[in-house]
Amino acid sequence: MAHAYTPGLRVSEKTVIRKERRLPLKGEVVVAKGDRVTSDTVVARTHLPGNVQLVNVASKLGLPPEDLPSVMQKKDGDPIEKGEPLAITQGFFGFFKSKVLSPCEGSVESISTVTGQVILREPPTPIEIDAYMDGEVVEILPEEGVVVQTIGTFIQGIFGVGGEKTGEIAVVVDGPGQPLDASLITEAHKGKIIIGGSHVTWDGFQKATDVGAAGIVVGGFDDPDLKRLLGKDLGVAITGHEDLVTALILTEGFGEMAMAHGTFDLLKAREGKKASINGATQIRAGVIRPEIVVSLEGDSAGLQDAEGSITGLEIGSLIRAIREPHFGSLGRVTELPNELRKMESESMVRVLMVEFEDGEQALLPRANVEMIEA
Amino acid sequence: MSENGKVKAIVATDCGSTTTKAILIKLVDGEYRLIVRGEAPTTVEAPFEDVTRGVLNAIREVEELSGHEILDGEDIIHPNDGMRGVDLYLSTSSAGGGLQMMVAGVVKSMTAESAERAALGAGSIVMDVLASNDGRLPHEQIERIRHLRPDMILLSGGIDGGTITHVVELGQIISAADPKARLGAEYHLPVIYAGNKDAKGEVAKLLESKTSLYQVDNLRPVLERENLGPARDKIHDLFMEHVMAQAPGYSKLMGWTDAPIMPTPGAVGSMIEAIAERQGIEVLGVDIGGATTDVFSVFKKTFNRTVSANLGMSYSVSNVLAEAGIENVMRWVPFKLPELSVRNRIKNKMIRPTTVPQSLDDLKLEQAIAREALRLAFKQHKDFAVSLKGVQQERTISEAFSQSASGETLVNMMDLDLLVGSGGVLSHAPRRQQAAMMLIDGFLPEGITRLAVDSIFMMPQLGVLAEVHQQSATEVFDKDCLIHLGTLVAPVGVGQEGKPCIKFETTLPDGTAVAEDLPFGEMKVYPLGVGETATVKVTPARGFDAGAGPGKPFESTLSGGVVGLIVDTRGRPFVLPTDENERVRKLDKWAAAFDAYPAS
Numbered sequence: 001m002a003h004a005y006t007p008g009l010r011v012s013e014k015t016v017i018r019k020e021r022r023l024p025l026k027g028e029v030v031v032a033k034g035d036r037v038t039s040d041t042v043v044a045r046t047h048l049p050g051n052v053q054l055v056n057v058a059s060k061l062g063l064p065p066e067d068l069p070s071v072m073q074k075k076d077g078d079p080i081e082k083g084e085p086l087a088i089t090q091g092f093f094g095f096f097k098s099k100v101l102s103p104c105e106g107s108v109e110s111i112s113t114v115t116g117q118v119i120l121r122e123p124p125t126p127i128e129i130d131a132y133m134d135g136e137v138v139e140i141l142p143e144e145g146v147v148v149q150t151i152g153t154f155i156q157g158i159f160g161v162g163g164e165k166t167g168e169i170a171v172v173v174d175g176p177g178q179p180l181d182a183s184l185i186t187e188a189h190k191g192k193i194i195i196g197g198s199h200v201t202w203d204g205f206q207k208a209t210d211v212g213a214a215g216i217v218v219g220g221f222d223d224p225d226l227k228r229l230l231g232k233d234l235g236v237a238i239t240g241h242e243d244l245v246t247a248l249i250l251t252e253g254f255g256e257m258a259m260a261h262g263t264f265d266l267l268k269a270r271e272g273k274k275a276s277i278n279g280a281t282q283i284r285a286g287v288i289r290p291e292i293v294v295s296l297e298g299d300s301a302g303l304q305d306a307e308g309s310i311t312g313l314e315i316g317s318l319i320r321a322i323r324e325p326h327f328g329s330l331g332r333v334t335e336l337p338n339e340l341r342k343m344e345s346e347s348m349v350r351v352l353m354v355e356f357e358d359g360e361q362a363l364l365p366r367a368n369v370e371m372i373e374a
Numbered sequence: 375m376s377e378n379g380k381v382k383a384i385v386a387t388d389c390g391s392t393t394t395k396a397i398l399i400k401l402v403d404g405e406y407r408l409i410v411r412g413e414a415p416t417t418v419e420a421p422f423e424d425v426t427r428g429v430l431n432a433i434r435e436v437e438e439l440s441g442h443e444i445l446d447g448e449d450i451i452h453p454n455d456g457m458r459g460v461d462l463y464l465s466t467s468s469a470g471g472g473l474q475m476m477v478a479g480v481v482k483s484m485t486a487e488s489a490e491r492a493a494l495g496a497g498s499i500v501m502d503v504l505a506s507n508d509g510r511l512p513h514e515q516i517e518r519i520r521h522l523r524p525d526m527i528l529l530s531g532g533i534d535g536g537t538i539t540h541v542v543e544l545g546q547i548i549s550a551a552d553p554k555a556r557l558g559a560e561y562h563l564p565v566i567y568a569g570n571k572d573a574k575g576e577v578a579k580l581l582e583s584k585t586s587l588y589q590v591d592n593l594r595p596v597l598e599r600e601n602l603g604p605a606r607d608k609i610h611d612l613f614m615e616h617v618m619a620q621a622p623g624y625s626k627l628m629g630w631t632d633a634p635i636m637p638t639p640g641a642v643g644s645m646i647e648a649i650a651e652r653q654g655i656e657v658l659g660v661d662i663g664g665a666t667t668d669v670f671s672v673f674k675k676t677f678n679r680t681v682s683a684n685l686g687m688s689y690s691v692s693n694v695l696a697e698a699g700i701e702n703v704m705r706w707v708p709f710k711l712p713e714l715s716v717r718n719r720i721k722n723k724m725i726r727p728t729t730v731p732q733s734l735d736d737l738k739l740e741q742a743i744a745r746e747a748l749r750l751a752f753k754q755h756k757d758f759a760v761s762l763k764g765v766q767q768e769r770t771i772s773e774a775f776s777q778s779a780s781g782e783t784l785v786n787m788m789d790l791d792l793l794v795g796s797g798g799v800l801s802h803a804p805r806r807q808q809a810a811m812m813l814i815d816g817f818l819p820e821g822i823t824r825l826a827v828d829s830i831f832m833m834p835q836l837g838v839l840a841e842v843h844q845q846s847a848t849e850v851f852d853k854d855c856l857i858h859l860g861t862l863v864a865p866v867g868v869g870q871e872g873k874p875c876i877k878f879e880t881t882l883p884d885g886t887a888v889a890e891d892l893p894f895g896e897m898k899v900y901p902l903g904v905g906e907t908a909t910v911k912v913t914p915a916r917g918f919d920a921g922a923g924p925g926k927p928f929e930s931t932l933s934g935g936v937v938g939l940i941v942d943t944r945g946r947p948f949v950l951p952t953d954e955n956e957r958v959r960k961l962d963k964w965a966a967a968f969d970a971y972p973a974s
Contacts, residue, residue: 052550054512065539109550114542114576119550159725223717235693236684237724253725255718283689283725323729324719324736345737346804346972347730368729 009156009251009289011263011372014303017154017293018138021129022145024048033140037131039166039276043146044129050122053104057087058116060100065116072118074108081105086118132164133276134295151303153270153294155251155263157217160279160290161229161239162247165193167214169294171271173197176264179256180218182207189213193275193292195267199256200248202228208246215247215277217267217292219259226254240280240288247279249290257328260320262372270294319354319369326364330372331356381461381843383454385436385444386835387429388638389416389467389627392664392688392728393798394425396432397832398440398460399839399850406846408854411830412436415728417623418469424623425469426630450630462843465631466834468638468663469621473497473613476524478504478548480531480540483763485569488594489530490758491678492568492602496609497640498525499666499683504547506531506540512547519551525617526563527553527585528605529577532570534595541569545580552584555616562586564612568593568605588612600762613637633842639668641837642796643679645851646670648840650677655791658817660748661833662797664688664727667747669755673784678759682751687799688727691743695720698746705950706742706815708961709735734971737804741812744799748816756785787820788866788921794856796828807899807968810859810937820866820946821921822930825859825937858904860935864942867918868949869894875943876920877913877927897964898941902934910939937968 027046031037057072058065071087074080080102091097106122131137135150170192172184180196182203190211196204196218202225208216227233230242251259275294282288313319317333335353341363342348349365356362384399384406394416398409412435417428430448437444443458444451451459475498479486482505493500501522504515519527527548531541548565555563565585567577574589581587590604614634618624628635639661646659650672659670667685671678684693695703700713707716719739723729731737760783795801795813803809809827819825832855840847865876875894881887883906892898902908913927914920922928932939944964951957965971 049552051513052516054546054550110546112542112546115539115546117543117546119546121550159721222714223721224714226721233692233696234721235696236690237692253718254721255715281725283727322726323722323732325733327722343730343732344734345731346734347732347737347802348804349730365730365732368732370726 009158009370010154011156011260011266012154013266014151014296015154016149016303017133017135017152018147018149019132019135019293020141020145020147021132022141023129024127026143029140029143029146031137031146033137035137036135037137037148038134039130039132039274041131042128043131043137043148044144045126047124047126050106050124052109053106053120053122055086055100055103055118055120056116057100057118061087061089061098063089063116066113068111068113068116068118072111076108076110078108079106080108080120086120132278133293134274150293150295152296153266153292155266155292157249157251157290157292158253159237159239160247160249160281161226161242162215162244162279163240163242164276164278164280165214165247166274166276167191167193169193169195169267169270169273169275171195171268176219176259176261180204180216185211185213187211193217193277195264195271196259197264198258201225205229205246205248209244213246215249215279217249217251217277219250219252220255220257221248221250222256223254237281237283240278240282242279244279247277249277249279249292252328253322255327260330260372267292313352313366313369313371318372319352320372321354321364321368322370323368326356326362329356331362334361381846382456383442383460384462384464384839384843384846385433385450385460386462386464386839387432387466388641388832388834389418389425389428389465389469390638390663391469392416394428394432394469395831395835396429396436397830397835398436398442398444399846400442401846405853406849408830408832408850409442410436410439411832412439416469418621424626425467425621426623426626429465429627462632462839463630464633464835464838464842465627466636466638466641466838467618467624468666473609473617473637474499474501474525475528475609476500476502476504476519476522477528478530478544479569480506480544482508484597485530485532485594487763488600488602489528489568489605491600492593492605493528493609494679494681495602495640495643495677496606496613497637497643497679498609498613499681501683504544506544512550515547516551519548519553523554524563525555526609526612527565528609529565529567530569530593530605532573532592533597534571534592536570538570538573538576541573542576542580545573545577549580549584555620561616561620564588564616566590566605566608566612568608586616598762610634610636610640633838636838636841638834639679639681641834642668643670643677643837644840645833645837646794647672647677648848649792649794650675653792656786656789657792657794658785658790659794660751660796660800660813660817662687662744662747662751662795662799664798665690667751667797669751671755671759671785673759673786673789676759676784678755678784680751680755680758682747682754685747685751687740687744687747687797688723690724691727692720692724694743694747694750697750703742703746705957706745706961707739708958708965709738710954710958711735711739738971740799741803741808744812745815748812752817756783759784787818787823788919790819790821790823792824792826793817793819794826794828796831796833798831800827801829801831805970806857806859806936807970810940811965811968811970813859814862814864814940814942818864818946818948819862820864821919822932823862823864824933825862825935825940826856827859829855829857858933858935860902860937860940861932862940862942863910863912863920863932864946865914865918865920866946867914867924868945868947869915869917871895874915875918875945876915876941878910878941879913880908880910880939882908892941892943894943894945895960896941896943897967898943899937899968900939900941902932902939904935906934907931908934908939940968
């Protein structure tokens with residue numbers, strides 16, 4: 001069972017990053033292949049079909065549905081203004097006419113002689129999508145969007161909330177084990193992406209929101225604080241649509257746990273640079289993890305494989321324990337026994353022997369470690 | 375096929391949302407037996423994005439463990455020549471979120487409910503039920519359809535020959551929403567119409583150009599009868615053609631299998647139905663997975679399935695906490711743990727769903743969550759598994775006095791004969807006693823009930839196998855799949871702690887005579903092994919009913935299992951002590967009666 005482990009999150013110092021920027025519906029692409037774009041460059045736009053309103057004209061006029069065509073003032077596809085007559089009855093010798101007025105501006109989509117309903121469609125809503133990150137347009141998806149590519153740093157988090165944001169990276173802690181509290185955040189962090197250490201407190205998150213920080217990247221966060229933030233207990237990890245001033249990305253998990261050294265050192269090295277982040281997470285079909293992208297200028301020397309090399313666990317692999325009792329600890333694999341072993345819980349599982357950074361040795365289920373991949 | 379056309383070796387996989395499981399079945403000494411089982415993480419997601427990787431890994435493990443060569447590179451060797459290859463390869467799947475549907479019907483409690491039953495019976499997750507009287511305005515319904523992006527829509531409404539207006543209105547709403555398929559933007563969303571036959575033409579006019587419309591027989595042709603078969607079959611066909619074909623790697627997998635890939639819950643459901651039919655009993659089954667929990671029942675010969683889409687042990691574990699509340703989860707935990715720690719642990723399981731409990735405390739916490747997931751899923755099932763609503767009933771005088779109405783739940787725990795558990799947390803519990811306790815606490819069976827678990831979680835594969843090779847599926851099911859845990863005796867009634875509840879008399883196979891007055895509030899397990907039976911005499915105290923009526927004694931022959939004969943005098947309805955120390959003491963005492971955990 002070569003792949004009985006959790007592939008780790010990607011932490012790449014320099015790699016090729018491609019992002020598909022796609023409209024929800026077909027529309028117009030407004031950039032060309034080869035164009036240089038910045039994160040806020042609009043790359044495509046379209047119009048979402050307007051809301052639909054159903055008006056039962058026949059019942060409002062007290063007519064059988066099949067009589068609808070004789071009273072309709074508009075036909076399929078006609079534009080209509082709010083308050084304009086949709087249908088008028090003949091009345092009695094031209095008097096006592098009844099009418100039905102349009103409740104909205106838009107167009108007539110359909111008239112049914114079966115149900116007596118008229119369907120009106122409100123005007124479309126324009127929407128635009130931007131490039132999200134600085135880079136180059138390398139592919140045009142006709143009528144749908146583009147693929148933007150850049151060379152840069154790419155870091156995946158384990159969980160996040162809040163959508164896409166951009167800002168300058170500001171490291172406010174001394175090391176990956178230091179918690180991020182309100183005292184470390186100032187007005188100067190407006191629009192910035194704040195890098196914390198092991199944990200962000202509720203007050204810290206509030207302060208970041210108050211000063212208008214674009215995002216926080218930190219090791220952990222407490223679940224009761226997430227509940228306060230969202231106003232409900234998060235049942236299923238599908239996030240990204242929250243309307244938050246400050247997006248939050250956790251690199252390790254829930255609770256207080258030091259950010260992995262590699263991740264922290266890399267973010268520290270990118271301090272002052274512009275980053276694009278996205279807290280959207282989906283841990284279900286089509287896993288989406290939150291991410292931090294820093295576009296880098298210059299040559300492509302030292303480039304790492306964009307997809308990461310997918311290798312199995314080996315003796316010497318760097319791993320992180322992802323469940324109690326060693327949650328968060330980093331170590332190297334020293335043994336990969338083939339046979340199943342019994343845990344304290346009496347579960348019979350495939351295991352590995354690990355030596356943690358502090359020299360402690362432990363036997364862990366393979367399912368409870370993730371590889372630290374570069 | 376092998377020589378003389380007989381199937382001698384079968385490999386079947388189930389691609390779950392977390393794990394892909396493979397089993398090898400071979401004909402040994404004239405009977406079909408399970409040889410080994412292998413598993414590997416499912417690979418629908420990045421970086422692999424090809425379900426066949428996980429399938430090959432799982433089959434490779436089967437090869438390693440059995441020594442039976444199945445793969446030649448990435449090809450399955452057909453047919454079996456004794457030492458190499460298989461005669462049949464089959465698969466089920468719930469990966470990639472399974473089959474997600476939206477259903478619509480005119481009246482929420484009638485045609486819409488029948489449509490929901492058809493969709494659930496076919497193995498789908500029902501994302502929403504649209505009805506003319508669901509309380510939403512048309513624009514809200516339209517917005518909802520657009521937002522949800524289901525894999526397909528089932529539209530029903532009206533009895534044959536009745537008015538067509540309302541079902542056509544629903545058609546208009548779907549048409550106005552111009553729905554898009556969840557997977558594959560290039561494809562039209564499949565819509566199945568199974569309503570009033572007189573509206574077929576109007577519905578076609580509305581939906582033919584915007585969707586892939588399929589019309590089948592009305593699923594409620596008359597109020598008194600459902601006809602779910604045609605809609606269910608069409609859902610299965612479209613699941614293969616539209617949904618599976620879009621998921622990463624499935625087209626390749628479809629080319630490998632010797633029969634269509636079935637949605638996992640559909641396959642488990644057909645197994646449960648088969649047990650009830652073969653043995654002529656009332657059966658309740660549960661499959662608790664990582665993302666969803668399915669409950670299946672056959673009561674009064676009526677099959678029902680519900681899926682609790684967001685109750686599960688990994689992806690949905692946090693939702694169990696959200697729905698049950700932390701107090702309900704913690705009431706099953708026999709030690710003190712700060713709320714912050716519990717919450718963070720559960721969230722960490724949600725974001726890293728493939729981890730397993732290593733410590734004993736972690737296992738107990740996970741099994742506490744499982745009890746609540748089972749309880750909530752079963753509650754949903756009871757509310758859904760009801761007799762047809764809107765049906766005029768002829769009543770006898772006594773029925774008129776008992777005020778029984780149409781739409782009453784069919785689930786009667788006193789009538790239940792067999793409770794079967796499946797899914798990782800039950801099938802892989804380190805001790806079978808733990809599975810028995812979770813089933814008892816989650817479902818609270820009443821009277822006499824046999825308990826069983828799916829040994830290694832292979833009902834899905836056997837379900838699909840039964841479609842093409844009934845004999846092997848039945849033989850493996852009887853001999854290798856079901857692990858009989860034993861029989862539970864649970865009197866209904868409430869009493870005072872320590873006061874008499876029942877007198878229990880029997881003679882065990884080793885000759886030990888048992889005659890015990892069991893007080894209220896206890897759990898007792900007597901040894902009675904697999905294949906053994908014992909005649910018991912149960913005499914309930916006043917106010918308690920163990921199956922024959924309040925206070926009425928009876929004799930019955932009960933079968934044993936790997937756990938034994940279980941007597942639960944904790945009462946129904948069941949209430950846990952509110953005092954913290956007392957609660958922990960009780961939980962430990964009951965677990966000790968089962969020898970459920972190692973001494974810590």
